[in-house]
Amino acid sequence: MTNPARRLHLNAFVMANGHHEAAWRHPDVRPTDALTLAHYVDIARTAERGRLDSIFFADNLALPRNVRFNGHSAFEPITLLSAIAAVTEHIGLIATASTTYNEPYLLARAFASLDHLSRGRAGWNIVTSAGQDEARNVNLAERPDHADRYARAAEFLDVATALWDSWADDAVVADQAAGIWADVDAIRSIDHEGEHFQVRGPLNIRRPVQGHPLLVQAGSSEAGKEFAARTAEAVFTAQQTLEDAQAFYRDLKGRLGGYGRSPEDLLVLPGISPVIGRTEQEARDREAELNSLINPQYGLAQLSAMLDTDLTDVPLDEPLPDVAPGTEGNQSRFDLVVGLARREDLTVRRLLERLAGGRGHRVVAGTPEQIADEIERWFTDGAADGFNVMPPTLPGSLDDFVDLVVPVLQRRGLFRTEYDGATLREHYGLARPTVRDRHPEKENAA
């Protein structure tokens, strides 16, 4: 049963020409459009037309290894979303940025700036940057280890939060007659002296419209889930089955109490790549057409990276050979991919097809009603608070989702028909944080 107080949330995960790895080769796609701002503005406006909560860009700090065979990010997300902010009104704007390779003062300021530019629509997808190639672009021979990265991330968030809170909301008074611009008693240094960072503050931009930008996370390791339970307000996750998604949902929601938080303080948004047809056959044909454009050489390179194992020479029409988790990668994605191959007894070729649509995220091919059914089922059965929608091609598949699937969800009363809030937090039904800790240790000392 749908709880009428619960609202479905939809984020559009935007990636170049689309999430299917062969999207850019599809005849409906003009591949170099993805190198232009106009392409992303068009997508953002489509998402806004569909009353989606937000758009989101992934990121990392190194060129992907297989750029020969596939497109790559054309823009840096915070600058791109700043540009999009100027030409949209409602849609939330979520940028990925690393706590491992940024400075908290600079990044907290950039997100505060984006939040002001967009009048309260900024979100930050917090990543700790697992890749070795990224470390080598920023003066390190190797990335810090997993525990170090999460320890740094936790401290980074403490600093960023304190910086956003270093201004009271009403610190700017702008009293022309008295000549008083700001109430300096409402602006405090933070004097952070930690393991990873020493930051005096205050921030050189006033408090964000949302208090803090929306905090998003996607880690699925133990450390990642604990970090999310402590910090995140929305979590993107890759889940292939309802049962796995329900288990993840229960697990994550169950951790919140340990941090004094409630289950509704964090939204779980599994990925879904919807391949939409007017008929089920049309949807299957479309999926097959995209899969026919797969380059197995690229697929094997991607699979090798995902499993941290060289699989570039394995036979395509045999089962996935035995593999052991490597040290480089993402354990939860490893388990998901190997689990999928074994559960469905897939050949390597079929596995590559299953991964081509969403790199491990769930691909659902069907009619608008069938896709809405899947969304409703996961939403009502304790697997999702909403979805991270990954259109197989862009802009076409997002147009289809907005024009064909969103109206079904609206008719069912699951999804908004108009924006009723102004900020990303309001879209997601999340509270605006108050300035939490007015440096009580200092006040006690005074």
Add this chain to the structure above:
Amino acid sequence: MTNPARRLHLNAFVMANGHHEAAWRHPDVRPTDALTLAHYVDIARTAERGRLDSIFFADNLALPRNVRFNGHSAFEPITLLSAIAAVTEHIGLIATASTTYNEPYLLARAFASLDHLSRGRAGWNIVTSAGQDEARNVNLAERPDHADRYARAAEFLDVATALWDSWADDAVVADQAAGIWADVDAIRSIDHEGEHFQVRGPLNIRRPVQGHPLLVQAGSSEAGKEFAARTAEAVFTAQQTLEDAQAFYRDLKGRLGGYGRSPEDLLVLPGISPVIGRTEQEARDREAELNSLINPQYGLAQLSAMLDTDLTDVPLDEPLPDVAPGTEGNQSRFDLVVGLARREDLTVRRLLERLAGGRGHRVVAGTPEQIADEIERWFTDGAADGFNVMPPTLPGSLDDFVDLVVPVLQRRGLFRTEYDGATLREHYGLARPTVRDRHPEKENAA
């Protein structure tokens, strides 16, 4: 004589409510407008209507000390200019960023992104961050010393330039039929191993539209001038007299040959704060009105910071006492301010008024014809290739400049009446850099 091949260049230096320190108190100004994106979009469009070359934002990484009495930057410049890029067509977009507190990979990428978002209109004002407060926001007890900051800046530029050049201009092929996205032979790692940075590359965004963003600088120390002669393509400078400006111009242009560059490879743009009236009297009245809003307490605090000497209690109606240059500051600005006070035998109160308009930059009050005369004289007499225009109030004084002064410059044949180029480099008449060094040491080794 005006050389008909020489073109005047005009940059609008944009600062909150205007450059006069009391601008925000002026009755024509709505002070909190400067906290909104709309304010800056309006200014950018006015600059574009005036066919100006560019707009520019200063920056630093700490809250100014005297925010009680004056406004402060409402946005981070790269995000703000990214937003402005989306709603303008022609105007160049110059952001200040520090080589001392950024990572080259991240900053090179952000500028490449801005350059693509704006289709070739990005410029970078390179600063080395003299302030101690900035260091304390990014994990340092003290800023690095002057020589270290410039050594780091030079290496930073080498890395950034190599990263922009890590992609050939034609590296993206996007051949749908063959399934080839990029020519990987046209994308190279940079393998930089230096004193300050170790960066492998390649950059994860293709080569900027302009090859490199326009490189701007404003240092006036010996190290600053050498850095500019090696690196910069435009230089902002504070000059109070024609003679000093001519000397600076000759000095800087004379250094270019040492780096294999020609005098026309670098444009010198002195600051000018134009107080415009329909009559000379109206201009003087407007200047007096702004000066009447000065808060001497703020002015003395600013002067103390500029001279790195506590002057907060000096008598206002006596001459500036003897002061010695401190260690914190900017030696050239110290010389300029003390020189101005001595040359014109100013009381402290009059000195504060002279500094209130432009913090040491030249303030010219007069009719549009008189201001155009000053601009023409400096341009034709070897003191300037153009000007860094610092409107005393915003948006009003920029409107006046564009509506009243620019047409005079256009009638005199000094300034463009339409944009004839697309990129910031084309506005400034500067060449697009080719990919310079295709890693010849590697090719030799092969």
